[in-house]
Structures are given as C-alpha cells and as structure tokens.
Amino acid sequence: MAREPIIKVRNLRSQFGDHVVHDALDLDVYGGEVLGVVGGSGTGKSVLLRSIVGLIQPKEGSVSVFGTDMLRASEDARQRIEQRWGVMFQDGALFSSLTVRENVEVPMREQTDLPADTRRALAELKISMVGLPPNACDKYPSELSGGMRKRAGLARALALDPEILFLDEPTAGLDPIGAAAFDVLIKKLQTTMGLTVFMVTHDLDSLHAICDRIAVLAEKKVFVTGTMQDMLKVDHPWVHEYFHGPRARAAGFGTEG
Numbered sequence: 001m002a003r004e005p006i007i008k009v010r011n012l013r014s015q016f017g018d019h020v021v022h023d024a025l026d027l028d029v030y031g032g033e034v035l036g037v038v039g040g041s042g043t044g045k046s047v048l049l050r051s052i053v054g055l056i057q058p059k060e061g062s063v064s065v066f067g068t069d070m071l072r073a074s075e076d077a078r079q080r081i082e083q084r085w086g087v088m089f090q091d092g093a094l095f096s097s098l099t100v101r102e103n104v105e106v107p108m109r110e111q112t113d114l115p116a117d118t119r120r121a122l123a124e125l126k127i128s129m130v131g132l133p134p135n136a137c138d139k140y141p142s143e144l145s146g147g148m149r150k151r152a153g154l155a156r157a158l159a160l161d162p163e164i165l166f167l168d169e170p171t172a173g174l175d176p177i178g179a180a181a182f183d184v185l186i187k188k189l190q191t192t193m194g195l196t197v198f199m200v201t202h203d204l205d206s207l208h209a210i211c212d213r214i215a216v217l218a219e220k221k222v223f224v225t226g227t228m229q230d231m232l233k234v235d236h237p238w239v240h241e242y243f244h245g246p247r248a249r250a251a252g253f254g255t256e257g
C-alpha cells in the first residue's frame with residue numbers, strides 16, 4: 001500500500017452554535033486503505049465525513065483531497081475532485097420516486113453527458129456488482145429490504161467509478177449474516193476497484209474483517225489511529241471499554257491485557 005495521504009484534514013474545528021464537535025482535529029487517509037472511523041455516540045463521526053465531502057462547512061481548518069484544498073478551491077476544481085468519490089449514507093438516501101436504476105443514473109446525469117443507453121448499461125453493471133439481482137433495477141426503494149436498499153445506495157456511490165468510497169455506518173441495521181456479507185462485498189469492491197475506503201462504523205466485526213487502520217474520535221479530535229492490535233494497548237476509558245468490553249469479547253478479540 002502506498003503511504004501517500006490522499007485526504008489530509010488539518011486543524012479542523014466543527015461547531016454548531018456553542019457546541020464544539022471537533023477542535024484542532026487532524027487526520028490522514030492513505031491511498032488504497034480501508035480506514036474505520038469509530039467513537040462514542042455524538043463524537044462527530046458523521047460530521048467529520050460530511051465535512052470532508054463538503055456537506056458541512058467547518059469553522060476553521062483545511063481539508064485537502066488529492067492535493068486540492070477543498071475549502072478554498074474554485075467551484076470547478078472542487079467538482080473535479082467530487083467526481084472522484086462516492087458516498088453511501090446510512091439509510092441509502094435513495095430517491096423514493098425513482099427506481100433503483102434511475103437512482104444509480106442520477107450522478108451520471110448530473111456529472112456526465114453520457115447517452116441514455118450507456119447510462120442504463122453502466123447502472124445495470126453497478127447494480128450487479130453490488131450483488132443485486134437484475135429484477136432489482138426496476139424496483140422502487142420501498143419495494144426493497146433494508147439490506148437491498150443499502151446495496152442500491154452502494155451502487156449509486158459507485159456510479160462514477162470513484163477512487164474514494166465514503167460509507168456512513170454501512171452495516172447498521174443489518175443482521176449479523178447480512179452485515180458480514182456486506183463486509184465481504186465492500187472488501188471485494190475495494191480490492192477489485194482499487195478503492196480507498198473511509199468508513200464510519202460501530203461494528204467491531206467490520207473493523208476486524210476489513211479495516212486496515214482505525215481512527216478513534218474522542219475529546220473532539222482523532223485521539224488515536226492504528227491497527228486493531230494497536231487499539232488494544234490504548235489507555236483511554238472509551239477506547240479500552242470498546243476494544244476490551246463484552247461486545248469485543250463476543251467478536252473474538254480484546255481478551256488479552
């Protein structure tokens with residue numbers, strides 16, 4: 001894996017009114033890695049993801065992606081970078097009035113001038129890549145199970161062949177077998193498409209199964225980064241409880257120390 005950060009967050013301050021969520025937060029994300037972002041509820045995992053993809057404007061700091069300073073770049077320069085990532089939100093965030101295929105075509109309509117039949121063929125390809133059957137193409141989100149909706153959201157995130165995939169709690173709400181299957185899918189896509197993955201998760205099994213590195217949010221910062229093994233040695237109450245607690249033991253690790 002090339003140790004070249006493709007995302008650099010520096011001195012980030014996120015604030016809503018008086019509520020400071022991040023203060024002087026730094027983070028590097030390296031090309032080709034799967035980074036798991038964890039932390040207690042309300043520590044600002046989703047806010048961090050949204051700040052990197054430009055949905056939330058930080059109070060201070062910088063976010064650089066592929067060497068472009070996203071908060072100070074021109075609209076054009078920003079859009080060129082935005083085309084190089086895909087985002088899958090927690091509930092899939094699909095348009096309920098559009099079929100799965102139409103949902104997957106949305107980014108292509110917005111960002112490319114591909115002809116309709118090419119868009120259609122590419123959307124069908126992405127839908128099959130995420131393991132949905134061909135008959136899912138013409139279904140509406142309300143006709144799908146939660147797991148299928150997540151897969152459809154993933155297909156849409158892959159619509160423009162991104163280099164970076166942002167995932168907000170991809171396995172939340174799935175049963176353990178469905179969650180494990182989703183982990184396998186993400187890992188397979190990451191390997192075959194050469195993706196860098198930024199994944200917010202609570203799921204210890206996912207961290208263990210697919211993450212190369214973990215970033216823990218605590219005390220308004222990225223408190224620590226490292227491998228799963230590194231996490232077992234961190235002396236912080238939340239980190240210790242999370243990686244050594246009953247759920248960690250149930251997932252088969254965190255028993256030593």
Ligand SMILES: Nc1ncnc2c1ncn2[C@@H]1O[C@H](COP(=O)(O)OP(=O)(O)OP(=O)(O)O)[C@@H](O)[C@H]1O
Nearest residue numbers: 016019021039040041042043044045046047048200
């Ligand atoms: N648009 C917003 N306006 C005001 N406050 C917000 C907004 N978005 C997030 N917050 C606040 O920022 C804090 C961090 O929220 P965030 O959703 O990032 O937490 P999280 O770490 O992802 O939590 P969880 O694990 O519970 O999903 C919370 O206190 C939340 O209420």
